[in-house]
Amino acid sequence: MSPHQKGAPQAGRLAATFSALRDKRVLAMLFLGFSAGMPILLIFSSLSLWLREAGVERGAVTFFSWAALGYSFKFIWAPLIDRIPVPVLTRLLGRRRGWMLVAQLAVICAIVLMALSDPSQGRDALVTMALAAVMLGFSSATQDIVIDAYRIEIAETRMQGVLSAAYIAGYRVGMVVAGAGALYLAARFGSTAEGYSYIAWQLTYLVMAGVMLIGVATTLVVSEPVGQARADNGCGAFDYLRLVLVFLVSAAAFVAAFFVAAASFTAVKQMLGDDALLNFLLETLHFGLAVASALAVGWLLVRFGAVDRSIARATWVEPALDFFSRYGLRTALLLLALVGLYRISDIVLGVIANVFYQDIGFTKPEIATAVKTFGVVVSIAGGFIGGLMATRFGVMRILMLGAVLSAVTNLLFIGLAHIGHSLPMLYVTVSADNLAGGLASAAFVAFLSSLTNVSFTAVQYALFSSLMTLLPKVLGGYSGSMVDGIGYPNFFLFTTLIGVPVLVLVWLAQRSLDVAESPRPPD
Known part of the structure; x- marks a missing residue:
């Protein structure tokens, strides 16, 4: 094939891209x-x-x-x-x-x-x-x-x-x-x-x-999109209204259980003292009991005919069963653990980052320029770099690189805590943090997409993206209490260390999925 013939399809694809x-x-x-x-x-x-x-x-x-x-x-x-x-x-x-x-x-x-x-x-x-x-x-x-x-x-x-x-x-x-x-x-x-x-x-x-x-x-x-295909299985609006009511009652059970038990858990925390780790574990148990209450109420409602069982199964059960049937119980649980923990280092730190910047003397305009403007641009650049690297070197390799960088770059915050108000150090820290976060996010989205079955794309991807932030955000709610107890430098060291198990999970996931990805040979 001549160079001219090779160039023609490439030119056509480029024109189609600009047309899009x-x-x-x-x-x-x-x-x-x-x-x-x-x-x-x-x-x-x-x-x-x-x-x-x-x-x-x-x-x-x-x-x-x-x-x-x-x-x-x-x-x-x-x-x-x-x-x-x-x-x-x-x-x-x-x-x-x-x-x-x-x-x-x-x-x-x-x-x-x-x-x-x-x-x-x-x-x-x-x-x-x-x-x-x-x-x-x-x-x-x-x-x-x-x-x-x-x-x-x-x-x-x-x-x-x-x-x-x-x-x-x-x-x-x-x-x-x-x-x-x-x-x-x-x-x-x-x-x-x-x-x-x-x-x-x-x-x-x-x-x-x-x-x-x-x-x-x-x-x-x-x-409005045209030609939407919906597998409604002949169910009418009233059937789905009952489904909504089951959801609302289950949500109300969660709220009621959470608030009813709040006084008891508060009393226990007061007895045990102001220990951030114990408080986190107790609040996790508190939260877990409320979730269990909601699930139990929902199951009982379905069991006693408040909603058609086939609708409830198709809505909430089948997407989960598909995931476990495709990967097997052991690998599926490993993958879910990785999904739930991969972003823990940067999310937990991110909850208190702005408060930290202000506590060491940065003004709102300085924070806005460095973090919310410059940092976002660097994050976008990191995303493009991560996407290109994942394409060339394989998703799992860049997933590992992103996990390493997300944890290690948190150490820069320790330096910033010791130096104090220093714009150059702020920009170095923000650059590294956002570049690592953008790269890790791009690889992680590609990884999540690879886990999804096209038959259940919306529900399964929503499940993965929800699980991705659940534990980190719950733990992040205690970041202020942890800083009060151990100080900023030790807190940033903690956010680095909790990223270490993620490296093990990425390695185990790569082995379980039998991913053998090699870099492409140079053109």
Whole structure:
């Protein structure tokens, strides 16, 4: 074949790529990605700084990270969102756009409710803020479920790579706006670590709620996917209404069990003293008992005919059974352990990172520029590097490299803690941390995708992505208490050490999956 003949297909593929970038659906996914990326930092880091400036104790600040646990449980209600129509809106907009609009309006309402709550006004205001943050986490996770499904259904397979790239780019921009943008606005409106201003943070969050209208406008102008295939097995709306009721009752059982047992666990923690590790283990047991209560109530409801068993099985049981049948019990449990622990080093540290920066003397504009703007750019670069390296050298090798870098780069925070306010050291630390995080994330997403069966893509991927953050976020809720007990340097050493078992899990997973990947020979 002549060089000219070789070049022709390559030129054709390049032209097709540029043609895909001009597709209106790519622009739509950019804006929807922006809408999806906005809420998370309004619960996570930006809210942490607001609460800290309002005088809320560090330990209580990090507990608010649990409001984002909705992202870790979205697999439970993902099948409901996939099947059940929204009254009126589904008829007017379609199933996907109807749910998308409901989720986005709920996100806006939650942000407004947070803006109307001043956390410096005592327990009642903090409770209101916590409820609003939980509502924001739940509605934002729901929006993610719908947008993921929408992206898959609006285009053929060859377009999915371009649509995903646009979505991720929009998501990152949304995070910059909600992170750096919120910090800049709060400082501009007059709130500082030395002089807290509720009005400044209120205006900031109201602006963020207004920015979410970009997602609403996009939902109203885009087209509903056509030709959706749904295996409803002849079940009607009433059958799915019963399914929703079972879910709600089970969720209520979780909440009731958690709060009923709260007083007993609090008393035990007070008897044992202020030990962060013991408190974490007790709270994990507390949480586990609440989950067991919800599962038991759900099982009993199905058992006694509150919902059709075949529907319940198809919704929640079959996707899990498929995973275990394909890999076997031992390998499946190993893979789930890896999924649940892979991001533990960086997520646990990330909960308190902004508070740490402020505690050692950095201003909000300095944090916003270094972490929320520069850091995001470096993270995107790390993602591209990780994706290219995974393609060339194999996913498992880069998964191991990402795990090593994610743990080791946490040691730089120890140096920053000793040096204190040093912009050069801050940028070195942020660069290494975000480059490692971006690389590890790219390899991890490729790994999760490889575990998914195309027959259960949405539910299984939601399960994996939920499990990925569950334990790290629960542990992260105690990061403030751990820092109070052992100090920042020892805490950062701890976040490095908890990454070591992940290296063993990656190695065992590679052996179990019998992955024999060699680098491609040079061209």
